[in-house]
Amino acid sequence: KQEVTQIPAALSVPEGENLVLNCSFTDSAIYNLQWFRQDPGKGLTSLLLIQSSQREQTSGRLNASLDKSSGRSTLYIAASQPGDSATYLCAVPSTDSWGKLQFGAGTQVVVTP
Amino acid sequence: EPEVTQTPSHQVTQMGQEVILRCVPISNHLYFYWYRQILGQKVEFLVSFYNNEISEKSEIFDDQFSVERPDGSNFTLKIRSTKLEDSAMYFCASSEQPFVDLRDRGRGETQYFGPGTRLLVL
Numbered sequence: 001k002q003e004v005t006q007i008p009a010a011l012s013v014p015e016g017e018n019l020v021l022n023c024s025f026t027d028s029a030i031y032n033l034q035w036f037r038q039d040p041g042k043g044l045t046s047l048l049l050i051q052s053s054q055r056e057q058t059s060g061r062l063n064a065s066l067d068k069s070s071g072r073s074t075l076y077i078a079a080s081q082p083g084d085s086a087t088y089l090c091a092v093p094s095t096d097s098w099g100k101l102q103f104g105a106g107t108q109v110v111v112t113p
Numbered sequence: 114e115p116e117v118t119q120t121p122s123h124q125v126t127q128m129g130q131e132v133i134l135r136c137v138p139i140s141n142h143l144y145f146y147w148y149r150q151i152l153g154q155k156v157e158f159l160v161s162f163y164n165n166e167i168s169e170k171s172e173i174f175d176d177q178f179s180v181e182r183p184d185g186s187n188f189t190l191k192i193r194s195t196k197l198e199d200s201a202m203y204f205c206a207s208s209e210q211p212f213v214d215l216r217d218r219g220r221g222e223t224q225y226f227g228p229g230t231r232l233l234v235l
Binding site (some may be wrong): 021034036041042043044045046047089091093097099100101102103104105 | 163
């Protein structure tokens with residue numbers, strides 16, 4: 001059974017520092033991996049989807065890497081800003097079901113001015 | 114930019130009452146999903162829906178739950194007799210398609226989530 005883990009659970013950095021968020025999964029036979037942002041009490045905003053055939057995906061200050069063999073993905077946010085404060089979730093489709101996303105518990109990020 | 118919308122944003126109900134949560138997926142999307150997040154816990158899959166029928170459902174999605182696409186735009190989740198443990202944030206999501214070709218496991222499609230409905234069962 002696929003397990004998705006995000007460590008650390010919380011992270012605080014000063015503005016301008018780069019953020020490194022980790023996601024690990026136990027079954028490497030994934031179709032893709034999606035990163036989301038969740039603001040308190042709000043919905044999920046899709047940030048990036050990285051497909052199993054890709055090693056990296058970039059969008060603005062965000063860069064996601066994927067290493068299927070080691071069961072890891074990393075989300076890098078360059079030059080963090082206070083507006084980046086949120087919880088970041090990663091999710092992978094279940095290996096036996098295309099549409100069923102399995103989520104990590106998230107990393108809560110605080111960027112201090 | 115197109116987005117998934119959900120109504121209501123908050124719903125308070127008494128235990129045993131029926132609730133209907135509504136969603137309008139992105140218009141050209143074909144696949145629809147419901148997830149929920151109990152406070153402090155992970156987001157959990159409930160059900161996926163395609164071509165007017167359930168594609169998959171989780172163990173959580175028991176006989177108290179049902180989904181429907183009553184018209185060309187709305188997608189609803191009904192809980193027939195709410196329990197205290199149904200209190201959660203419920204998210205609707207949609208995607209254009211899961212894969213172009215199910216044999217090609219290198220591709221997938223982004224699921225876009227709505228803002229959620231916070232359900233409180235008293």
